[in-house]
Amino acid sequence: YLKGFQDPLPRYATAAVQRVLESFPVLVLTGARQVGKSTLIRGLLGTEKRDYRTLGRPDDLELARAEPDAFVFGDAPKTIDEVQREPGLLLAVKRAVDERRRPGQFLLSGSANLAMMKQVSESLAGRAIYLTLYPFSLGERLGTGTVGRWEDLIQRPESFMDLSHPTFDSERILLESGFPATLGLKDAALRNARFDAYVMAYLERDLQLLSAIANLLDFRRLMRVAAHRTGSVINQTEMARDASLGLSTAHRYLNLLEASYLIHRLPAYSVNRTKRLIKSPKLYWCDLGLAASLAGVSSLAELDRLNMRGRFIENLLLMDVLAWREFRHPRVEVLFWRTTEGAEVDLVLEIPSKVVPIEVKASANPKLADTRHLRSFLSEYGESAPHGVILHTGDRAYRLGDRIWSIPIGALLAPIAK
Numbered sequence: 001y002l003k004g005f006q007d008p009l010p011r012y013a014t015a016a017v018q019r020v021l022e023s024f025p026v027l028v029l030t031g032a033r034q035v036g037k038s039t040l041i042r043g044l045l046g047t048e049k050r051d052y053r054t055l056g057r058p059d060d061l062e063l064a065r066a067e068p069d070a071f072v073f074g075d076a077p078k079t080i081d082e083v084q085r086e087p088g089l090l091l092a093v094k095r096a097v098d099e100r101r102r103p104g105q106f107l108l109s110g111s112a113n114l115a116m117m118k119q120v121s122e123s124l125a126g127r128a129i130y131l132t133l134y135p136f137s138l139g140e141r142l143g144t145g146t147v148g149r150w151e152d153l154i155q156r157p158e159s160f161m162d163l164s165h166p167t168f169d170s171e172r173i174l175l176e177s178g179f180p181a182t183l184g185l186k187d188a189a190l191r192n193a194r195f196d197a198y199v200m201a202y203l204e205r206d207l208q209l210l211s212a213i214a215n216l217l218d219f220r221r222l223m224r225v226a227a228h229r230t231g232s233v234i235n236q237t238e239m240a241r242d243a244s245l246g247l248s249t250a251h252r253y254l255n256l257l258e259a260s261y262l263i264h265r266l267p268a269y270s271v272n273r274t275k276r277l278i279k280s281p282k283l284y285w286c287d288l289g290l291a292a293s294l295a296g297v298s299s300l301a302e303l304d305r306l307n308m309r310g311r312f313i314e315n316l317l318l319m320d321v322l323a324w325r326e327f328r329h330p331r332v333e334v335l336f337w338r339t340t341e342g343a344e345v346d347l348v349l350e351i352p353s354k355v356v357p358i359e360v361k362a363s364a365n366p367k368l369a370d371t372r373h374l375r376s377f378l379s380e381y382g383e384s385a386p387h388g389v390i391l392h393t394g395d396r397a398y399r400l401g402d403r404i405w406s407i408p409i410g411a412l413l414a415p416i417a418k
Contacts, residue, residue: 008039010145013133016327017044021077021104024129025097028083031133032261032286033111033206034198036180040133041079041109050107054081061085068092077104084110084209090123097127111206113259132261134323135178135287138413147324148317148412154332154349154356157387157405160397166410167364168393171300174312177289178319188298195293199223202260210256218245222253226263226283227294231311233338234265234283262286266318269335269348269355273380278338284315291315310362313409314346317360317391320413321347343376345388355381357388360409364394371404378403 013029017040020027031037038054045052051074055061064071064086072078072092083089093106108128139146152159177183177191179198185191203216213219222243229239240250257263265281285291292298295306303309318334325332333350337343337357347358357377361370374388390406400406 009143011040012145012147020129023103025101025105026128027107028128028130029109034179034181035133035135037109037133038081051076051078055085056082064089072096079107081109083108084112094123132326134319137320137323148320150321150324160407160411165395165408167395168409175292177287182289192293195290219253224294227291229283230291231314233280267335269337276340284318313362314360343373345373345377355385359390361392366390366392366406368401371401374404
């Protein structure tokens with residue numbers, strides 16, 4: 001919910017969730033804690049008759065542990081929330097599906113990546129579809145239930161031409177959060193207090209379900225180090241040093257942050273023809289507000305002082321494209337490209353028929369000189385890369401050299417135009 005709206009804000013994921021439930025016996029909906037999963041699935045209860053249970057209730061959790069088969073028994077389709085609290089319940093779900101397979105039989109929700117938990121992935125192999133819910137996109141925050149025009153960017157970049165577009169409001173957007181509990185919060189102190197409580201709840205509850213962490217201060221220190229490295233190639237040796245941790249501990253903590261959907265490792269595009277490529281992933285956060293709070297940033301001036309504005313814009317766009325690609329078929333690969341000589345493209349979108357390189361600029365009027373890395377990519381990959389895109393903070397879309405389109409971020413994330 002957001003001030004000014006009587007009902008929950010519409011989510012881009014809702015239609016896809018409903019389609020999956022019409023065709024598959026099990027849907028597993030996961031995402032970071034408090035990202036809006038429970039609100040979304042409870043909203044579906046009003047459109048169809050489903051039994052709703054949550055393992056966040058002690059009574060339900062006790063029954064799920066003691067009598068898992070009884071817990072999932074019955075003809076009515078079932079929605080089970082917070083399922084990560086008792087992964088063993090998935091064996092009972094498997095037995096129920098194998099006994100009588102029906103579309104929409106189970107909708108399971110949790111704030112841990114269940115597909116990364118061996119006992120869960122083995123239990124539901126061939127029976128479940130996994131979907132991830134991300135924090136609210138800009139379009140969703142404004143009540144449109146939309147994400148960016150990524151399909152047009154890949155297939156029809158010319159559709160952005162000759163239109164009036166809004167400028168990108170960095171002051172309003174870059175430090176905002178997409179978590180429901182912090183939507184619309186302008187007061188930095190209040191926002192930081194909310195995130196302090198969020199991080200503490202994550203450390204004391206969700207994290208302990210994944211792995212016993214004895215020293216929470218160490219883990220939180222690693223989170224702060226990771227926040228300062230938003231948009232950077234992951235160097236675990238340096239991160240371990242900066243957090244005063246052993247390398248194996250830092251590696252484990254990063255894996256746990258990823259399993260909790262708090263960070264995303266952006267893979268490198270590794271198809272090399274003539275150039276040597278960097279293959280280590282880059283690190284981004286699921287939510288800009290959370291990353292800013294952990295990094296101690298409460299204003300755009302502080303973000304600029306740390307030279308992080310461009311990387312935060314990249315992070316915003318990455319989360320939007322991930323929310324879009326989650327429900328697209330065939331699936332789009334989202335990557336970045338970097339050579340050992342230093343040429344880098346911030347995002348690479350790969351579909352079976354083509355690959356599109358995208359550069360992100362924290363400026364309003366990119367020039368031809370800003371396209372040198374895109375031109376290097378287009379030259380390297382030839383016909384498989386028909387065009388490249390520069391996304392910028394201005395209000396005008398225009399051609400910028402051969403096969404390169406300069407497009408406002410405000411045009412891509414169209415709902416912010418209003």
